[in-house]
Amino acid sequence: MSAKDRYNITMTRHASFSTSHFFNQDMAEAYDQRNSGLKPISDSLHFLMALLLKDLPRDARALCVGVGTGAEILSLAKAFPDWTFVGVDPSAEMLSVGRHRLEQARVLDRCELIHGYADAVTETGFDVVVTLLVAHFIKRDDRPAFYAALHDRLKSGGRLVSAEISCDLEGAEFPAMLEDWKSIQTLMGATPESLGKLEDMLRSVLGVVPPSETEAMWQAAGFPLPVPFFQAFMIRGWHAARR
Numbered sequence: 747m748s749a750k751d752r753y754n755i756t757m758t759r760h761a762s763f764s765t766s767h768f769f770n771q772d773m774a775e776a777y778d779q780r781n782s783g784l785k786p787i788s789d790s791l792h793f794l795m796a797l798l799l800k801d802l803p804r805d806a807r808a809l810c811v812g813v814g815t816g817a818e819i820l821s822l823a824k825a826f827p828d829w830t831f832v833g834v835d836p837s838a839e840m841l842s843v844g845r846h847r848l849e850q851a852r853v854l855d856r857c858e859l860i861h862g863y864a865d866a867v868t869e870t871g872f873d874v875v876v877t878l879l880v881a882h883f884i885k886r887d888d889r890p891a892f893y894a895a896l897h898d899r900l901k902s903g904g905r906l907v908s909a910e911i912s913c914d915l916e917g918a919e920f921p922a923m924l925e926d927w928k929s930i931q932t933l934m935g936a937t938p939e940s941l942g943k944l945e946d947m948l949r950s951v952l953g954v955v956p957p958s959e960t961e962a963m964w965q966a967a968g969f970p971l972p973v974p975f976f977q978a979f980m981i982r983g984w985h986a987a988r989r
């Protein structure tokens with residue numbers, strides 16, 4: 747079975763885990779308000795991403811995987827007025843909120859929104875693929891196929907930009923990083939009860955892997971040199987170019 751077939755099957759199997767459970771109607775409606783406490787972090791991530799991508803063609807075409815409520819499209823559309831976008835997400839509820847935000851920002855006419863996983867995007871040859879705060883929702887075993895799907899949708903020389911929760915859960919620094927992470931979660935409205943479950947969430951529910959493992963998976967997918975460009979507590983970002 748090819749990596750892509752495996753991705754299609756496992757992503758379907760995990761749909762209830764990643765979309766129905768987390769990104770349901772309630773989450774979609776609350777997402778932007780909940781994330782507003784993180785604005786300094788997402789602003790910084792988006793600012794650095796735009797710097798990384800400033801030399802792409804003026805009319806670049808971008809694929810945003812796990813586009814959710816459209817944050818990265820809104821930011822890139824402002825920085826690059828001639829870019830066009832394909833956004834894909836398995837949560838119809840998140841996409842619906844995103845569609846509304848993009849319409850309000852008058853950028854919807856530059857966007858195509860697709861309900862599904864990366865494999866639902868039949869177009870290839872993108873100048874850039876962006877996937878922000880998505881990869882940790884994908885189990886470790888399914889990650890190689892996820893990155894391969896992103897790789898295959900880029901043109902030669904096209905760029906991947908990705909940020910995810912990334913941490914060595916067995917590392918000596920993990921307990922301290924967990925405490926730091928709790929302060930972020932508190933800003934996002936976590937209760938003492940949910941903070942108590944945070945470690946289990948990182949270990950058992952999400953697919954958090956150490957940074958070195960993400961880099962190795964990018965290389966296995968065909969990106970010769972993953973370059974780290976961002977870290978805010980447990981959120982780390984990399985960029986790379988397709989050969």
Ligand SMILES: C[S@@+](CC[C@H](N)C(=O)[O-])C[C@H]1O[C@@H](n2cnc3c(N)ncnc32)[C@H](O)[C@@H]1O
Nearest residue numbers: 764769812813814817836837840878879880883
């Ligand atoms: C935390 S949100 C991030 C949304 C947006 N990228 C942002 O930065 O605000 C994660 C999104 O990833 C989507 N998602 C979850 N599993 C996915 C998968 N396997 N492939 C693509 N998207 C996925 C969810 O539906 C959700 O909209």
